[in-house]
Amino acid sequence: MSAPVVPLTDAPGSAARKPSAARPAKAAGAKPRVQHKGAILAFVLPFGALFALFYLVPIGYAIYQSLLVIEREGTFGQATQVFGGLTQYILVFQNGPFWESIGRVLAFGAVQVPIMLGLALLFALLLDSPLVRGKKFFRLAFFVPYAVPGVIAAIMWGYLYSPNLSPFSAVTENINFLSADLVLWAIANVVTWVFVGYNMLIIYSALLAIPAELYEAARLDGAGQLRIAWSVKIPLIMPAIILTAIFSIIGTLQLLAEPQVFRSFSSAVTSTFTPNLTVYSTSSIPNFNLAAAFSVVLALATFILSFTFLKFTQRKEPK
């Protein structure tokens, strides 16, 4: 709820110290010089410094660590880190379980992301149509799971899936959702359950921003709800859908909490089930250099995938 225009007299305190400090406003036509350097610095520096410290430096450090190898003098000798070039990366590329885990999350994403976003889009369109009563209730009910942390959601669903503790034991006694074949999709269901409402909300907000006149025109032309949704609404909210898709792709490649929790429910979830689990178990060995190389490859893969997706969809979507 932003007040549309705050009256200009809104800074009464500052009016008192007006005379001395009034800065001559630059003539409108002049090329803007860099004014207010101090202020800009004060605004940007806190975030900039923390961003550098906790984003850029770690990335650099991970790359640095991934280029080192441990060398020992003899079997029991002192371990020293020496520059090893791309040794760790060769190990990464030869590591079968890691690439299996990448394949696993890609399969997961190829199925789960479209289902999740499809449902989110459907619900958003329904909420935005005159077909549904009780919109406030549904919006909230669908969004509530987002308030459940991934770890907690996984614990909860772990019980719901379990053959003997589940309230749906009639189903779970016959279908073992925690078996090697199904556990990946059982996890996909947990992720979907948590995030559909969140994505629905982003798409729904985009729908609310479409001016109503646009529908009225289509409506007068005799277009039905389905037609309006398909030809008017969906093209207009494409940017929001793309945004949710990118965040979902990133999230999928980073899967960690849910499978980590499922390890205590199902032996089918191995310590290298997802790429991030591989990073974690490698660093617990501890083999930090190899774990760093895994991290770098994973971050790069994530970045490339989401960037490619962005470019690809932007080319299709002129604007």
Added chain:
Amino acid sequence: MTPTPGKSARGIRSMEGKTPRAQRESPFARVSAMVVMGVFTLYFLVPIWWLLVAASKNRSQFNSTNPLWFADFSLFENMANLVAYRDGVYLKWMLNSALYAGGGALVGTLIAGMCGYALAKYNFPGRELIFNVVLGGVLVPATALALPLFLIFSQISLTNTFWSVFLPSLVSPFGVYLARIYASASVPDELIEAARLDGAGELRTFFTVSVRMMVPALVTVFLFQFVAIWNNFFLPLIMLRDETLFPVTLGLYAWNSQVNQIPVLRDYVLIGALLSIIPLIIIFLLLQRFWRNGLSAGSVK
């Protein structure tokens, strides 16, 4: 050619559609829409309902009574047991989560808002570069940073401390992105100029005038960062050994993985899980009208 009844009916309906208002939503469409919404309401809420019911039972009834309906209502007893267990370590976890998420989101929103505002409202060399680097940061998943952060922090003996989880949580590139978009759309230059003419310094203008106009965006940033930190798992998992520093997610995870050895923990995990989601639901409800607006503002562009 003998058109089937269904076909001809459809033909007629689309003919009618040519006249405005004639084709309102059919009862069939209404009913099926409501059925879809109803079924998925069950899908989203039954697990939470089950958790509430399960958390309200004592252990002997957990397996022996209807899992989706209450037996003897011992929710408060269970809560008391949970809080008393091991000198109230659960409360400590909740408090830690509140500090990590509340403090981190508050400071994080402030600095992201300031940075986004500067990127929107000032012209300076390197502005686009900074913005693009930050945007790149949005695409770098936080989990990819957890391991290198751990390695760095262990160099300076900062692992297993409050700060090892708190400090990295302050950075929200997405917050900068949203703040910038929102500030350029909703803080008029004339207003800033007017405040300047009134003699207000830049920082003062920001804190007294601009912040107010950015409130919906800032609340949104706060909320999503709060959730992100509250839900964060990898960073505390890799950083913390000392149980008294755990956020509630990590604590419950640790208990859950010991259920087989210590069966009593299952009760505590369930009731603890229930209690841990209540703060977030309350915050969502309280801030509803803010974040809805902030979100739509973010997606306009």
